[in-house]
Amino acid sequence: MLTCQNGDMAKGPTPREVARAENLERIKRLALEQLAATSAGELSLRAIARELNIVSSAIYRYYPSRDELITDLIIDAYASLADALEVATSNGRRGPRRRWLDACTALRQWAIEQPHRFGLVYGSAIPGYRAPADTIAPAGRVLAALCAPVAAGQAASGRELDHWAVPGRPLGSQLRDVAGQLGLVVSERTMLGIVAAFSSIIGALTLELNGHFVGGFEPADALFRAIVEQEADRLGL
Amino acid sequence: MLTCQNGDMAKGPTPREVARAENLERIKRLALEQLAATSAGELSLRAIARELNIVSSAIYRYYPSRDELITDLIIDAYASLADALEVATSNGRRGPRRRWLDACTALRQWAIEQPHRFGLVYGSAIPGYRAPADTIAPAGRVLAALCAPVAAGQAASGRELDHWAVPGRPLGSQLRDVAGQLGLVVSERTMLGIVAAFSSIIGALTLELNGHFVGGFEPADALFRAIVEQEADRLGL
């Protein structure tokens, strides 16, 4: 009857558990380094095992398949991004518009610093891989963090986004659902504005990081800034 | 001194040249089928050779490497998309706004019908692959096709997009350069609006096709429509 699954008298993790956790962390770190180095989805479990001075088959004691590793990396990436955004928007002394700009800037900075992670999350970077359900919760945190300044701005001003048409039949309830899932109290029109702004920013970063701006924009700082400012206007910030 | 490289008295392509062209086409077709089937970048030259009843090494007579094949697929995809957009916007009897909506609808339809191709072009879909310079010309055709209705609308109304700030130092010249490369005569502010709208749409499709809308939006028809309408407004159409 499994006495000590950390049940009674919590005696802390055993050395073995510690070692395992450390190895899991090490594996993920090496995997990220590998993705960053090859700048693409050439993730080799055997190479990780090699760097870990471990025989190749031993890595399957930690991850049953390559996809499981990738899933973990994706979840971590969402969390990392959400953290960055929450930090960026946490400065309560700044106004909603400024916090929105801060959030967008932080998002771009995060993406530029680790494009492989951005690709992991917002690109179809990995062959044959389809994100499982475990990733939708952390994905929500990102959107929620981005919403915070907008919701605050809305609550403060009380104005409505009158240039957005009020959403019709299917869209309205979808927007209400999503807002509900994220725990936000905003109007459907505001929610629509947020999703549109998010799409716009993800699109701009996608194009920039995948090299669609080379030869034209690039550096795309000014372009991104202009887009973000425009989105702020459109969100009534 | 190479008499007949189709120089004088054009005797048409030799049977061998015809066979080669057919094989190239066959290879690309099989490659696309494979990408569509696996829904990801698991493109195997050996598998293609197998389906072609050809020994695996023989495929290197046609493409020196996997990346070369992918590059060809990307170029074809750009061309296919540009064709679709040009057809969609070619109805001169329709007004600029309607043509813009048509173009966006066509873009989404193209992307949904062949998500692997969209991923090829606007995602970082292939491990270790970086698009070479050969792809930037066909990429321009896509943007140009999307621009056409906007430029027409601008020319017709003569109004300026006064809600866009006039672009500053680096951005202004970048915008002018890009407009020049695409052969468009539009103001910097209009060009900025077009690029922003393009980003927005690519972002929305990226999110939709990569499954970021599942559980919330989806079907995303209404959401996409709302975004596109809003972009039309913002473009003064």
Place this chain on the structure above:
DNA sequence: CTCCAGATGTGAGCACTGCTCTCTTTTCTT
């Protein structure tokens, strides 16, 4: 027509991958 160069196809092989076995060693619990 013959003949020969160049294009095309063959088959073996290298180094790599993800993943599955069986077996041994280590570690923790009882």
Place this chain on the structure above:
DNA sequence: AAGAAAAGAGAGCAGTGCTCACATCTGGAG
């Protein structure tokens, strides 16, 4: 101390991209 569970070792399977030496076919020059 003993037994169970976890972790590692090592061989192996089927697959990959790609190279090379060799054989075959084809088209145009003489």
